[in-house]
Amino acid sequence: MNNDSSSRIATRLRDWIAGAGPGAKLPSTRSLVAEYQASPVTVQKALQTLTGQGLIESRPGVGTFVRAVRTARPSDYSWQTAALRSPQAPLPPASATMRGASNDAIAFHSGYPDRELLPERLVRAALIRAARGDAALSRPPAAGLPELQSWFAQELRASTPVGITPPNPSDVIVLPGSQSGLSSIFSALAGSGQPLVMESPTYWGAILAAAQAGVRVVPLPSGPDGPDPEDLARAFEETGARLFYAQPNYANPTGAQWAAGRGEQILDVVRKYGAFLVEDDWAHDFGISTTPVPVAAQDDSGHVIYLRSLTKSVSSAIRIAGVIARGPARERILADRAAESMYVSGLLQAAALDVVTQPGWQTHLRSLRHQLQSRRDLLVTSVRGHIPQAHLEHVPKGGLNLWLRLPDGTDLERLTLDCERAGVMIAAGTDWFPAEPAGAFIRLNYSGPNPGAFPEGARIIGQCMEQNMS
Amino acid sequence: MNNDSSSRIATRLRDWIAGAGPGAKLPSTRSLVAEYQASPVTVQKALQTLTGQGLIESRPGVGTFVRAVRTARPSDYSWQTAALRSPQAPLPPASATMRGASNDAIAFHSGYPDRELLPERLVRAALIRAARGDAALSRPPAAGLPELQSWFAQELRASTPVGITPPNPSDVIVLPGSQSGLSSIFSALAGSGQPLVMESPTYWGAILAAAQAGVRVVPLPSGPDGPDPEDLARAFEETGARLFYAQPNYANPTGAQWAAGRGEQILDVVRKYGAFLVEDDWAHDFGISTTPVPVAAQDDSGHVIYLRSLTKSVSSAIRIAGVIARGPARERILADRAAESMYVSGLLQAAALDVVTQPGWQTHLRSLRHQLQSRRDLLVTSVRGHIPQAHLEHVPKGGLNLWLRLPDGTDLERLTLDCERAGVMIAAGTDWFPAEPAGAFIRLNYSGPNPGAFPEGARIIGQCMEQNMS
Numbered sequence: 001m002n003n004d005s006s007s008r009i010a011t012r013l014r015d016w017i018a019g020a021g022p023g024a025k026l027p028s029t030r031s032l033v034a035e036y037q038a039s040p041v042t043v044q045k046a047l048q049t050l051t052g053q054g055l056i057e058s059r060p061g062v063g064t065f066v067r068a069v070r071t072a073r074p075s076d077y078s079w080q081t082a083a084l085r086s087p088q089a090p091l092p093p094a095s096a097t098m099r100g101a102s103n104d105a106i107a108f109h110s111g112y113p114d115r116e117l118l119p120e121r122l123v124r125a126a127l128i129r130a131a132r133g134d135a136a137l138s139r140p141p142a143a144g145l146p147e148l149q150s151w152f153a154q155e156l157r158a159s160t161p162v163g164i165t166p167p168n169p170s171d172v173i174v175l176p177g178s179q180s181g182l183s184s185i186f187s188a189l190a191g192s193g194q195p196l197v198m199e200s201p202t203y204w205g206a207i208l209a210a211a212q213a214g215v216r217v218v219p220l221p222s223g224p225d226g227p228d229p230e231d232l233a234r235a236f237e238e239t240g241a242r243l244f245y246a247q248p249n250y251a252n253p254t255g256a257q258w259a260a261g262r263g264e265q266i267l268d269v270v271r272k273y274g275a276f277l278v279e280d281d282w283a284h285d286f287g288i289s290t291t292p293v294p295v296a297a298q299d300d301s302g303h304v305i306y307l308r309s310l311t312k313s314v315s316s317a318i319r320i321a322g323v324i325a326r327g328p329a330r331e332r333i334l335a336d337r338a339a340e341s342m343y344v345s346g347l348l349q350a351a352a353l354d355v356v357t358q359p360g361w362q363t364h365l366r367s368l369r370h371q372l373q374s375r376r377d378l379l380v381t382s383v384r385g386h387i388p389q390a391h392l393e394h395v396p397k398g399g400l401n402l403w404l405r406l407p408d409g410t411d412l413e414r415l416t417l418d419c420e421r422a423g424v425m426i427a428a429g430t431d432w433f434p435a436e437p438a439g440a441f442i443r444l445n446y447s448g449p450n451p452g453a454f455p456e457g458a459r460i461i462g463q464c465m466e467q468n469m470s
Numbered sequence: 471m472n473n474d475s476s477s478r479i480a481t482r483l484r485d486w487i488a489g490a491g492p493g494a495k496l497p498s499t500r501s502l503v504a505e506y507q508a509s510p511v512t513v514q515k516a517l518q519t520l521t522g523q524g525l526i527e528s529r530p531g532v533g534t535f536v537r538a539v540r541t542a543r544p545s546d547y548s549w550q551t552a553a554l555r556s557p558q559a560p561l562p563p564a565s566a567t568m569r570g571a572s573n574d575a576i577a578f579h580s581g582y583p584d585r586e587l588l589p590e591r592l593v594r595a596a597l598i599r600a601a602r603g604d605a606a607l608s609r610p611p612a613a614g615l616p617e618l619q620s621w622f623a624q625e626l627r628a629s630t631p632v633g634i635t636p637p638n639p640s641d642v643i644v645l646p647g648s649q650s651g652l653s654s655i656f657s658a659l660a661g662s663g664q665p666l667v668m669e670s671p672t673y674w675g676a677i678l679a680a681a682q683a684g685v686r687v688v689p690l691p692s693g694p695d696g697p698d699p700e701d702l703a704r705a706f707e708e709t710g711a712r713l714f715y716a717q718p719n720y721a722n723p724t725g726a727q728w729a730a731g732r733g734e735q736i737l738d739v740v741r742k743y744g745a746f747l748v749e750d751d752w753a754h755d756f757g758i759s760t761t762p763v764p765v766a767a768q769d770d771s772g773h774v775i776y777l778r779s780l781t782k783s784v785s786s787a788i789r790i791a792g793v794i795a796r797g798p799a800r801e802r803i804l805a806d807r808a809a810e811s812m813y814v815s816g817l818l819q820a821a822a823l824d825v826v827t828q829p830g831w832q833t834h835l836r837s838l839r840h841q842l843q844s845r846r847d848l849l850v851t852s853v854r855g856h857i858p859q860a861h862l863e864h865v866p867k868g869g870l871n872l873w874l875r876l877p878d879g880t881d882l883e884r885l886t887l888d889c890e891r892a893g894v895m896i897a898a899g900t901d902w903f904p905a906e907p908a909g910a911f912i913r914l915n916y917s918g919p920n921p922g923a924f925p926e927g928a929r930i931i932g933q934c935m936e937q938n939m940s
Contacts, residue, residue, distance in 0.1 A: 023633040057632075065632040075635065077772040077797025083712040083744050084798060088661040091805045094612065098812070115607050127601030127817065131594050137585050139786040142568070162527065162535040163493035165545065176646055180811045191558040192662060192684070205812070212809035214662070242553040274553050302547040316609040317817035327547025328554060335561045339682035340810070341650045342568070342675070345818060347597065347787035 009036050009046035017055055022068040026056060089192075089214040095204045095431045096416070097445075106450065106457035109425040111252070112316055113400065113447035117371060119355060119364040123315045126354035127347075135350035142338045144174025144322070145349040151356060152308060152322035155284075159297035166300075167324050173334050176344045177319035178282060178309035181333075182209035184340065185278055185305055185323065186243070188332040190215045195241035199227055201403075201432035201441070203252045203280065206245055210434070217434045220244075222251070224394045226258030229265040236273040243276050249292035250283035253432045253443040254403040255396020263295035270303050276329065278305045285313035285365055287398040288373045302327040310352050312400075313368075320344070320352040372400070375446040375454070382458035383444070389465045390442075400447040403429070410440040411468055418464040424457045479506050479516035487525055492538040496526060559662075559684040565674045565901045566886070567915075576920065576927035579895040581722070582786055583870065583917035587841060589825060589834040593785045596824035597817075605820035612808045614644025614792070615819040621826060622778060622792035625754075629767035636770075637794050643804050646814045647789035648752060648779035651803075652679035654810065655748055655775055655793065656713070658802040660685045665711035669697055671873075671902035671911070673722045673750065676715055680904070687904045690714075692721070694864045696728030699735040706743040713746050719762035720753035723902045723913040724873040725866025733765035740773050746799065748775045755783035755835055757868040758843045772797035780822050782870075783838075790814070790822040842870070845916040845924070852928035853914070859935045860912075870917040873899070880910040881938055888934040894927045 009032070017024075027035065032043045047064060050056045058064040101107040130136065135145075143149065149172040157166035175181040182205065190196050192214035198206065200219035210217050218239050220227050226248065235241060246266070248258040258266075270277045279296050296306035302325070309321040325333055355361060379402055380395055390404040406412075412428040419426050429441025442461075446454070479502070487494075497505070502513045517534060520526045528534040571577040600606065605615075613619065619642035627636035645651040652675065660666050662684035668676065670689035680687050688709050690697050696718060705711060716736070718728040728736070740747045749766050766776035772795070779791040795803055825831060849872055850865055860874040876882075882898040889896050899911025912931075916924070 059632075068633055068635055075770065075772065075796065077799075079744050080772055080797045080799050083746060084659060084802060085661075087658075087802065091809050093805075094808050098612070100611075112609060118607055120607060124601050124606055127606055128598050131597030131601055136594055136597055136787050137588055137590060137785050139582060141570075161493075162529075163538050165538060176815075177811055179809075183810050188557075189554060191555075208809045212806065274549050276553060300545060302545065302550055315607050316813075317606050317815050319811075319815050326545065328550045329547075332554060332557065335563075336682065339561050339649075339678045340653050341647055341789075343786075345646075345787050345789050345815070348815060348818070 005036075005038050005042045006045035006049065009038060009043060010049045012036070013046060013050060014055065017050070017066050020066055022066050024066045026064040026066070028063070089211055091211050092208060095427075097204070097427050097431070099425070101425050104423065106424045106453045106460070107448040108444040108446075108457060109427040110445055110448055111312075111400070113312055114449040116449070117368060117447055118315050119361065122355045122358055122360050122364065123318065123351070126351040126358075127318075129354055130347050130350040133350065135346040138346055140343055140346040140349060142343050143170075143334055144172060144344060145346060145353065148174055148320075148322070148349050148353045151353055152324060155308065156294060156296060156306060156324055159293050161297065164298060164300045167326065171324050171326050171330060173323045173325070173330065173337060174344050174349055175321040175323060175337065176341065176348070177311050178280065178307050178321035179205050179209065180337070180340070181307050181321055181323045182206050182280075183212055184333050184336040185307070186210055186213035186215050188336040189276055189305070189329060190243045195239040197232065197235045197239070197241045197244040198434050199246050199251065200434055200438070201253055201429065202245065202434065203247065203282070204431040206280065207432075207434050219434045221438070222246070222254075222256065224254070224256045226256065226262040227266070229262075229269050232266060233269045233273070236269070236275055242274065243278060244270060245278040245280065247280045247282065248295050249281060250286060250396060250399030252282060252399065253401050253429065253441075255394070255399045255401055257290060257292070257397050258295075264298060267295060267298055267303065271301065276303060276305055278307065280307045282307070282309050282312070283399045284308055285368070286372060286400060288369060288376060288396070290397040292398060296324065300326075302329060305329060305333075310356065314352055314355050318348050318352050318355070320348055372447065375451045376402070378451055379444060379446040379454045379458070382455040386455065386458040386462040387465060388462070389469065400445050402444045402446065404442050404444065406440040406442060406465065407469065408440060410465070412440055412442070415442070415464055415468050418467060419461055422460045422464060424460045426461060475506075475508050476512045476515035476519065479508060479513060480519045482506070483516060483520060484525065487520070487536050490536055492536050494536045496534040496536070498533070559681055561681050562678060565897070567674070567897050567901070569895070571895050575893050575895050576923045576930070577895045577918040578914040578927060579897040580915055580918055581870070583782055584919040586919070587838060587917055588785050589831065592825045592828055592830050592834065593788065593821070596821040596828075599824055600817050600820040603820060605816040608816055610813055610816040610819060612813050613640075613804055614642060614814060615816060615823065618644055618790075618792070618819050618823045621823055622794060625778065626764060626766060626776060626794055629763050631767065634768060634770045637796065641794050641796050641800060643793045643795070643800065643807060644814050644819055645791040645793060645807065646811065646818070647781050648750065648777050648791035649675050649679065650807070650810070651777050651791055651793045652676050652750075653682055654803050654806040655777070656680055656683035656685050658806040659746055659775070659799060660713045665709040667702065667705045667709070667711045667714040668904050669716050669721065670904055670908070671723055671899065672715065672904065673717065673752070674901040676750065677904050689904045691908070692716070692724075692726065694724070694726045696726065696732040697736070699732075699739050702736060703739045703743070706739070706745055712744065713748060714740060715748040715750065717750045717752065718765045719751060720756060720866060720869030722752060722869065723871050723899065723911075725864070725869045725871055727760060727762070727867050728765075734768060737765060737768055737773065741771065746773060746775055748777065750777045752777075752779050752782070753869045754778055755838070756842060756870060758839060758846060758866070760867040762868060766794065770796075772799060775799060775803075780826065784822055784825050788818050788822050788825070790818055842917065845921045846872070848921055849914060849916040849924045849928070852925040856925065856928035856932040857935060858932070859939065870915050872914045872916065874912050874914065876910040876912060876935065877939065878910060880935070882910055882912070885912070885934055885938050888937060889931055892930045892934060894930045896931060
C-alpha cells in the first residue's frame with residue numbers, strides 16, 4: 001500500500017466531492033483504480049480516509065455517496081409552532097431533584113436513595129431468578145401478577161384493625177411506578193377541569209401529574225400534624241372537589257406525619273362529602289422512630305385510594321407500585337392504565353415480589369431504619385451547627401428529607417446556584433408548592449451518597465447563606 | 471395436651487364469640503387457663519383451632535380478637551357513582567385480543583407472538599447480564615439510555631436516503647412500550663377535543679389511546695395500497711386536523727403495505743397542511759417477502775413522528791419502544807412522558823439494547839422471517855381450503871395477521887362464541903374500526919402457539935361459519 005498515493009487520491013477526490021455536492025454517487029472502485037492507476041487497496045484506503053472525515057458514506061450493495069454536510073442546512077421546525085398550538089395543559093419543567101450530579105458533589109437534592117441503601121444482593125438475585133423463569137417471556141394480566149396483587153393486599157391487611165374488612169388481592173392494580181398511578185388516578189377520578197385538593201407543600205411529582213391530567217389544584221395548607229379537617233371540609237364545600245391527595249406518613253418534602261386520630265378525622269370529612277382520599281404511602285418502608293400505619297387501613301367503604309411504591313426502597317430499575325381501590329373507582333383507574341400501557345412488565349413484577357418476600361427483606365428494612373436514623377441525625381446536627389439561619393420546624397420521624405425554612409427574602413435561585421458552584425446540590429422548596437410558596441424553603445435529602453460529607457455540605461450551605469443575606 | 475379439653479374450650483369460646491361480636495377482645499390466655507382450669511398448651515390449642523376457622527385473629531403484643539365475618543356485610547360503593555360523575559372520555563373495553571386462552575385452545579386471537587418465535591436464549595442472557603450490571607440499581611435519563619437512543623436512531627438512519635439528514639440519538643425518546651407512546655403523542659400533539667385522522671381499519675390500541683387522550687377521531691379508509699392522498703388532503707381540509715396516525719408497513723389488522731411512492735405522496739400532503747404523520751412501525755421486524763422501509767426515512771423536516779417497538783419481537787417482558795421526533799414536537803412528547811412516568815426502567819433498556827446488538831439477533835430475525843412465512847402460508851392454505859365463505863383480500867407481505875372478510879350479515883358475536891366453544895379463539899374485526907365497521911371481518915393471527923393445528927382451526931371456523939349462515 002502506498003500512503004502517498006492514497007493521500008493524493010483522497011485530495012483529488014475531495015475536490016471532486018466539493019464539485020459534485022451532497023448525494024452524488026462516487027465512481028466505482030474499479031473506475032477509480034483505472035482513473036488513478038492505483039491498486040484497489042490504495043483506492044480503498046483513500047475512500048476510508050474520506051469516510052473517516054465524514055465526507056462520503058458507503059451503502060453496501062448500492063455504492064458510495066457524498067454525504068450531506070449537516071451544518072450546511074440547519075433544520076427549521078418553526079412550522080410546528082402552528083401545528084402544535086399552545087399546550088392545553090402546560091407542564092412545569094422537570095424538578096431540579098431529577099438533575100444528575102458529578103461524582104464529587106455533595107448531593108442533597110435527589111429524591112432517590114443512594115445505592116448503598118438498596119438491597120443490592122436481593123435485587124440482583126431476584127432479577128436473575130426472574131430472567132431464568134417464566135416471567136422473562138410472558139405477559140401478565142392488566143391488573144398485575146396475582147401473587148404480587150396478593151402481597152400488596154396483605155401488606156395493607158396487616159395494618160387493618162378488627163372490624164374493618166381488609167382489601168382483597170383483586171382490589172390491587174400493579175403499576176409501573178407510582179407516578180403513573182398519580183396520572184391515572186387524577187385523570188380517571190377527577191379529570192380535566194375538575195378540582196383536586198392537595199396538601200401544600202406536597203410532592204412535586206403529584207403537582208406535575210395534576211397538571212398533566214388538567215385538573216384544577218386546590219391547595220390545602222398542611223403542618224407538622226397534617227391538614228386541619230375543617231379546612232378540608234371548607235375546601236370540599238367551596239370547590240365541589242371530590243378528591244384529596246395527601247401523604248399522611250412522612251410527607252415529601254416536610255417529613256410530617258399526621259397526628260394520632262387525624263387520619264380518622266380526615267376520613268370522616270372525606271366520607272361526609274362523598275369524596276376520595278388519595279393516600280400516597282411513598283415512604284412506607286422509611287419509618288425511623290415510628291411505624292407508619294396507612295389511613296387506608298381504617299377504610300373499607302372505598303373512600304381511600306391507596307398508593308404504595310417499591311421503586312425507592314427496592315431499586316429504581318424495578319419500577320413497581322400498587323394502587324388499592326375498591327368499587328367503580330378501581331374500574332376507572334384500571335381502564336385508564338390499560339389504555340396507557342396495557343400491562344406492566346411481568347419480569348419487573350416477579351423480581352419485585354421476589355425481593356419483598358425474601359427473609360432478607362425484613363433484615364434489610366431493619367438495617368435501613370438504622371442507617372436512615374444516623375444519616376438524619378447527622379444532617380440535623382450539621383444543619384444546626386452550620387446553618388444558623390435555617391429553621392428546622394421538626395425532626396421527621398421517617399422519610400428521606402429535612403425541610404428547612406430560610407429567612408424571608410432569601411434569593412433561592414442564587415443560593416442553589418452558589419451552592420452548586422461550591423460543590424453542594426440542594427433543592428429549592430419552590431417545586432413543592434402547587435401555588436405560590438409560603439416562604440423560602442430548601443429540602444435536604446439525607447439518603448444520598450457519602451453521608452460523611454454532610455457536615456462539610458452544611459458548612460458550605462451556611463457560607464452561601466451568609467453571602468446571600470449580605 | 472388433652473384434645474378433648476381443647477375441643478371443649480373451643481366450643482365454649484365459640485359461643486362466647488357469637489355473643490361478643492366482631493372486634494371484641496378475648497380474655498388473656500392466663501384468664502382462660504384459670505377459667506377453664508386447663509393447661510396453657512390446651513388453651514393455645516383451642517385458640518389455634520378457632521384461628522384456623524377464621525373466627526379469631528391474634529395481633530402480636532395487643533391480644534386476640536373476634537374477626538369480622540366478611541360475608542355478613544356486603545360492601546356498598548354506590549356513593550362513588552355520584553363522586554365519579556360520567557367519564558369525560560369513556561374508554562372502550564379492552565380488546566378481545568388480550569384474552570387469555572386455555573392451553574389446548576387453537577389461538578388465532580392474540581396480538582403477541584408465541585414464545586417459540588422469541589429469541590429466548592438472547593433474552594434470558596441479556597436480562598441476566600443487565601441484572602449483574604449497573605442498570606439493576608441506577609436511574610437512566612428521562613429520554614432513555616443514550617446507547618439505546620443511538621441504536622434507535624441508527625436503525626432509522628440505515629434506511630435514510632442520501633440527501634436526507636438522518637435522525638440524531640437525541641431525537642429519540644425511549645418508551646415503556648409503544649402504547650404509552652401513542653397516548654403521549656395524541657395528548658401532546660393534538661389534545662382533548664382536537665381532531666386526529668386515523669386509517670380505518672387500524673390498530674385497536676391506537677383507537678383506545680385516542681379515546682384516552684380525548685381526541686376526536688376522523689377515520690380515513692385505507693386499502694391494500696394504503697390511503698388515498700386526496701382523501702387525506704380532504705380530511706385535513708375539512709377538519710383542520712394536524713395529525714395523521716398510520717401504519718405504512720404491514721398494518722394491523724389488514725397486513726397492508728403502502729404501495730411504492732405512496733409514502734412520498736402522503737408526506738407531500740402532510741407537509742402541505744403543516745401536519746404530522748405518526749408512523750407506527752410496529753411490524754418492522756416482521757417482514758416476510760419484503761423489507762419494510764419507514765416513511766420517516768424520507769423526512770428530515772420534523773413532519774414524521776416515528777414509533778418503533780421491540781416488545782413483540784424481543785419479549786413482552788422487555789416492554790421497550792422508541793419514538794423519534796424532531797423539533798418542539800419532541801419536547802412536547804418528552805414533557806408528557808416525564809409527567810406520566812419520569813423514566814423507563816434502565817434494566818429493561820439495557821436488556822433490550824443487549825438483545826438487539828448481539829450477532830444472534832440478526833440470525834434470529836432471519837429465522838423468524840422463515841417461520842412467519844411458513845405459518846402465514848399454512849394459514850392461507852387452511853383458510854382457502856376450509857373457510858370458503860371467507861374472502862382474503864390479499865396475502866400480507868409481512869406482519870402477523872390475516873384479515874378476512876366474511877359475507878355481510880355474518881353474526882360476528884355468535885361466530886366468535888361458537889368458535890370459542892369449539893376450542894378456537896378468533897378476533898372479530900369490530901375492535902379495529904374507529905367508527906362503524908365497513909363489513910364483517912375477522913382477524914387471524916398466525917404467530918400463536920401450535921401452528922400444526924392451523925388446518926384444524928380453520929376447519930372449525932368454516933363449520934361455525936356454516937352454522938352462522940344457516
